[in-house]
Amino acid sequence: MARKRLTREESRAQTRERLLEAARELFTERGVNGSSVEQIAERAGYTRGAFYGNFADKQELVAELLEQRTRSEVAEVSDLQRRAESFGDMLELLRHWNRERDQNLPDWMALRLELVLHALRNPEALPMLAQREKLARSSIQTAIEQRIGEHGALPADPALLALIVHALEDGLLIQRLLFPDEIAGDVVVDAVDVLLRSWRPVASDPPD
Amino acid sequence: MARKRLTREESRAQTRERLLEAARELFTERGVNGSSVEQIAERAGYTRGAFYGNFADKQELVAELLEQRTRSEVAEVSDLQRRAESFGDMLELLRHWNRERDQNLPDWMALRLELVLHALRNPEALPMLAQREKLARSSIQTAIEQRIGEHGALPADPALLALIVHALEDGLLIQRLLFPDEIAGDVVVDAVDVLLRSWRPVASDPPD
């Protein structure tokens, strides 16, 4: 095991990253307000000194966490959108992606809700969150218009339909959190499937 | 202003209620973890002594808050279900009810999310929350089956359809929180309307 010797910059970056990771875990377990700076530093394997060397305060770390997460999710959505060629493709990719996330659903969702609440109380963080939502929504809307709308009339404004599909995800995941056994891991995809089918004009059903 | 002289029991109950109300406000504003026992007592117009005389600790108060809220929401859902005679009725009642809640949507929703997170981290509180969800879902399912299903085939298992409608509420409200201007106050009802219309078999459209 030839462990590379880190430069200062690298080492500093590593510390920062470890602190962020520790914060992610703790925020998930105990919430943002329930986690102290000391606990974060300790879980990352440092003391508070390291923390304050890297962040002005907890707020700043939360902001960075939100930014990181937004970035990675925006990337995921873009990727999904880019790779889906057919309508069936999209559902398949979505299913696959959901399966992976389902492994750590409580963690993923708890952190999401924490961040939503944080944004509610710190409006300056709102645009960051909004970015992800808007992209996802518009991406869904495009898909709806292209895959379904072109075959006939939609049952409502495509913007509303997209909003429905997008919002459904949060709602279903919350329900799945509350009833892990009762609700299948694939609900989200199944539900989207049902919706899109029911909106597809009966007229021309392409062979797929 | 003839202020009635309270008996001990009444006075005690009043204190308890005031503490709960203060906690509700503070939890909404700053979260459960962000509110100290002292702040709660102070906002209610007491000191910590009164608090610890009425509750063992904050956890116990949260439990009671959750219970109160569950009770009142279960009552509301039951009421809605009981009063809605026709399908149009239900949408109308729902619209009215949503309008009222929309006045304090951020507060209402923030507290709901706080409680969901609390239940996630304190599984013993989970059944309490689950109660409300189940009732709402089954109530929706009944409505779907009666108002729509009897006229023909549904596009999917009514349980799934009900779950979709129910889950949609949380999801849409979260989106509305994040985009208060962009998303109309009536989204929830509008969305439900769209869904139910799109699921209604085209065959026989009763005059209503």
Next chain:
DNA sequence: ACACTTATATACATACTCGTATCTGGATGC
């Protein structure tokens, strides 16, 4: 009106949290 009960306030001990200021040892450059 008296004793007694109890809801709430006050006082106290303990622990936690934050942010800063200072120290130190290993990395870096000459």
Next chain:
DNA sequence: GCATCCAGATACGAGTATGTATATAAGTGT
């Protein structure tokens, strides 16, 4: 190999939170 630098540890002070133990004032029964 010596001087410098800086990431992170340690030490500190002020503030805050929790829970308990005790005091007090108001309510209650006789």
